[in-house]
Each structure stands twice: as structure tokens, then as C-alpha cells.
Amino acid sequence: MSQQQAFLEAFDQYADALYRHAFFRVSDKEKAQDLVSETFTRTWDYLVKGNSIEEFRPFLYRTLNHLIVDEYRKKRTESLDKMLEEQAVPEGAFPELVEGGRADIEFSLDAQRVAGMLETMPPQYREVVILRYIDGLMPAEIATMLSEPVNTISVRIHRGISWLSKRVDEKNL
């Protein structure tokens, strides 16, 4: 199988999962799609430079993650978004920030609720919780991807879920 074929197969296999991840991170369908598209083009650029990729999945996730983080940084310039980065986020989503795409009839009510829950999470928790429970990656894989020790990741996941579970009941799920 040629590199091109392998690459396209990776697209077929992972695009949906990456999209799902991106969506829950940025809460914007269009944006999520763009991010996925760009993830693959950048990966292709990497291959064109003469590198090789042994396992696409972690590489793609890592790339996507960088793009998402860049996305956050871009948003920083807007004043309202500053509040998302801070630790103590007041309850409730910021619907005004999510123009053009979150609440959509195509996605189930539950998926929307989950997106809403995640939006309010502090970003460092959100990242690992999504990777763990939506992407289904194991803590060790996440650790490799983010270049952090496994235990740090595990603790963060643990805290993220704790954070959520305290607030979720109040939201009357």
C-alpha cells in the first residue's frame, strides 16, 4: 500500500473521531470541521518533508490538539473569552460565544448537554476528560500525546470528573 493510500485510509478511519473531539473542545461545528481538515493537511505536509509516521492516530490527535490550542489563543483577544480560561468559571454556558453552530437538531439532546457541560469546564480538565471519555484514549496514551507524566494526567482526569459530577446534579440532568 502506498503512502497516499495509507494516509487516505487514516482519514477514513479517524476523521469522525477527530471531528467529535474537536467539536466538544470548541463547541462549533464549522470550526470543528475546519480543524479536522487542517489537521490532515498539516500531517500531509509533515510527510512531504520526508518524515515518516508509524502510527497515525497519536500523531493526528497531537496535531489536532495543537490547532485547538492555537484556536483558544486566538480567541483570547476577545474580552468575553478571557473568562473561559480562568479556573473558577461561573455556572452556565456562554451561548453568545457559540454563534453558528452548537444547538443543532442533528445531534441528540444528550450530546448537546454534554457539549454544554464541557464548555464550562476549565480547559486543562476539559482536554483530558474529552480525550479519555469521548475519544476513549487511555491515560498512558494521553500522557504520551501531551508529553506529561501519566500520573499527572490521571490526576487531572480524576479532578475533571469530580469537578463535573459536583456541578452536573445541580444542572438537573
Next chain:
Amino acid sequence: MNKKQLQRYIRNASRNVTMRSEDKGLVRERLVLYMEQRPLPSTEAPRPIRSPFSIPSIFRAHHFSGALMIALLVTTGTFGMSFAADDALPGDFLYPVKVKMNEGVKTAFILSDEARITFERERAELRLREASRLASEGRLDAKRQATVSKLFAAHTDSISQRVQNIETLDPVFAAEVSADLETALSTHEAVLARLIVESEDQVNDGARDLIGQVRNATQEAGRIREGAEERIAATMEEDGGIQIAVVSDPGTTPEPSVATPTLKTITPPTPKTESANLRERATYRAEERARQNMARVEELLELFPEESELSTQSRNQLLSARFLVKLGDEALRTHDLTRAYGFYREAGASLQKVAQLLEVANLFSIEILPDMSMAALRAGDDADALDDRADIVREWHERVSEALRDIRTVLLTQEGYDLETVSQANARIKDATALLMRGEIAVILGDLAKAEALFMNSERVVTRAHEQLVIAGQQQNVRGVPVPEQPEGKVEGEEVESVSEPLTIKHDVAEGTHTFAGVLSDTLVGCVINATGTVSVTTTTAISIAIETSTDAEVCDDAERNFSVSVDAATDSSLVAVSINGVAQPFTLAPTVAEPN
């Protein structure tokens, strides 16, 4: 919503979030165009695969080609039995591939006993981690547990055999690996027990069997360790002592008269940990391990600033371990190697356990506290009190098991009770059995006080039930019969037991083997496809039989309705339970035949 429900909710809710197929198609097309505009450089030359930094020394040996070497290496552990490597769990479609291909194929390349032992040990632990993961998700059903048990048994058998082979040549390695295994397995046992209790499913016998199996393996490892330690202690004390040929690495020629470094060292051997004198080597390696484990626990604790009971206890354990290490250093100064070894080993083992529990707390979000008896044993004077406690608990367990047997017998050999009485008694028996099982788990987790309380409760319940039967017996027209017929029709809560006829089973004992045989009663349709007997791990005189039947015409072409089960057990063992397709089946033992036909 608790955390586990929350996790599941997130997982399920997010599953259906995908791109629309048109959108995905569009993105793909754009991608293809992009690719065409930026072609790859020519790919004739095979790309060099980047190799990870550290390669265990065994693989540096010459016969392996580069590609194979790389293929055999993964991320963590000496042989890379990591979580990240692959996710397949028992019961998954790809699981056999994982075990046979990913793991199995490596065995062909692992030549020395020592490396193979380490490899099998990691596999055994991996099996238990898989089981733990299943248990944490409430998915450790009997079938999956059977798979895990079988594989686990294969790994531990391989380990036992090889360690015993190698014990003569390298008792230090044998002692170390069995000590590590012992500690790791006993912790796994506690973790499994807790996970099974926490997953809201009922405790099933399959899971208990696995725990029992792990416990046996733990004890076996302990025995091997003690044997190896004795051997070390028995060597001559003079330096230079016994010179042994250590198992050599396949790439070098062994020099039998000089002790060569063992395979496990990658770095140039330090004199003391590789000393020819067994005791010295054992002691200094134990010291090294103790310090390594201390560092590991310190690292883990740094990420546990929370004020949890686990972190507090872990810190305490760390302190006592430091103290033990100091005692070991003192003993070294006075050249008392044996005492020093003891201190270092205990420090290392307790910290290994703590480290394992901290990691488990991370992964499964549960807290299992370091075994209380560890702390008690260190104090020394509490050991006796602990033993007494253990004896009392054991007594209670016996008492309850016997009481349950008795009351079951009463129910089966007497007829005339009214429906309500019988159903109440059955419900109580069910409760008492549940309490008994929870008590057994508490024993495993080291909580003897709780176990005792649970057993006492269980006994109380059974006694009540028995009393009620006696009272009812006096009021109602109850009489004893050899083969009682259960009241017909459905009874609340225990419908199956009262509808099916009790099974008559013949019991023969010969030289430690019990044989039970019988025929399916006429009320049962189908044929027997399997019958297995098991000896209870906790009550070794209790045997239970599980029969599987099928009504599938294809399977039942010879319409086998007989069954026969043989079990090795103590002579005074007795049959306590029979189940057909997982449902409890009342039974009665046929009077023993006086002479064989």
C-alpha cells in the same frame, strides 16, 4: 449522578456526533487535491524506523535483525506490557490476537529463563489489569473471567516452573522476582475484590474464583521466595563464598568458574549488587529496590496533595519505610546482612504495594488503603492479636457455612411447610449468603473487624430462619421424607427453587476424588452439555456443581441426560450447591451404595 454514571453518560452521549457524510466527502476531496499538488518525495529507499532509546540488553544479542528488535519493543515495562500498547480486553474480538500474536510471538525470542520469567510475570499482571478494568466497568462476567483465569494460570504455572528451575543457580533473582510477584498479586487481589464490590453488579462466583486463584498464586510465590531466601541464608558467610555460574546472556560465552552479571543489568555492574556472595548481593539489591520504591512513592505522592485517607496512610507508610531502611543501614554497619536484608525487603515490599494502590486510585478513582496488617506486623506485638482475630473470623465463617448447609438440608428433607414459610426461609438464605460473600471480601481486603461483623450478621439471619422453620414445623403438618416434593406453582422471590424437582445425586469418594453422578429429572427438558465441579476456595470442604444444559436440537442429538463430575477435595468434603444453567437447583444425595456393582 455519581462519577461512574457520569463517565458512562458522557461516553454514550457523544457517540453519535459525527460529520455529515456530504461534509466528510467534501473534506476528503479537498484533501486529495491538496495531496496531488504536493507530492511526496520518492519513496524507494526504505525509511529508517526510529528506535526508542533504551533497549533491554537481552535484545542486544546478535541473532536478532534490526526490524525484529524494534518490533518487539513497546512503551513501558521491561517487555512493554503497557496499557497503551493495545486495548483489547477478554471477550473482545481482537483479544486472542493480542494474546497470541502480540504477546505470544515474543516468547520465541526470549531465550533465558530469567527474561522469560520477567516476561510471564508482566503478562500475568496484565491479565489482572484487564480483569480489573472489566470489573471497574461491571463487565467481568463468568465467561470473561474464565478466559482471564485460564491465561493467568498458564502464566503463573510457567513462572513457578521456571523459577524453581533457576532457584539453584540464581536464588537471588528467584527471591526477588517471587517477592515482587507476591506483593503485586496480593495487591491485585485487593483491587479486584474492591472493584467487584463497587461495580453495582452482584458478586458472582466467577469473580470469586479469580480472586481465589490470585490468592493461591500469591501464596505460591511466597513459598518460592522463602525457599530461595533460605538458600541464600544458608550460603557460607565468608566472602568469596560459593562461586556459581549465573545464567548467561545468549550472546556471551559463560565462564563457569566466575560469577557473571545477571541479564537484568544494563548498566555496568556495581560491585556490591553483583557480588558473588549471595547474601551480599541479595542485601544490596534489596537496598537498591527499597530506595527506588521510595523515590517512586514520593513521586506519586507529589501528585496527591489531596487530604485523602489514602494519601495520609501512604505518607505514613513512607515514613515507616524510611525508618526501616535506616534500621537496615545500621544492620549493614554491623555486618548483619541477614537482618539488613529483612529490613530492606520489607520496606521495599510495603512501598511497592503503596505505589500500586496510588496508581490504582488514579486509574479507577477508588481508594484501597494499604493493608492494615502490614503496620501491625511491624509493631510486632500486635501480631498475636491479629492472629487471634483471624482465628475468630475463620471460626465464624465455618459456623455460618455450616448453618447454611443445615438449613438447606432441612428445607429439602422435610415437606409440608406452607408456601409463605418456604419463601421466607429462602429469602433469608439468600440474604445470609450475600452477607457471607461480603464478609469473605472483607477478609481479602484485610478488614477483619468488618468481616467478623458480616459473618455474625449472616449467622443471625440463618438462625432466625431456622427458628422460624422449627416453629412452622410444629404448627403445620410437617414430616420428613427422603425425596421431598417442593410445593408447586410460583413462589414470590424464589420461583425457580420451588418449581423444579430436587435432583438425586450419587456421591462416591475414592482416594481424595469425589464423584457425583446423576440424571436430569423429567421436568427438565434438554440435554447436558457440560458439568463442572468446584471446591470453594474459602471453605475447602464445600463442593459445588454447575451443570449446563441446552434445548437446541442440533446440540442434543444424542440426548445426553446423565452427568458425572469428579473433583479432588478433602475426604470430608460435601456437596453444598448444585446449579443448572446458573440457577440454584435443590438436590438430595442418594444413600450411598454399600457395595460397588
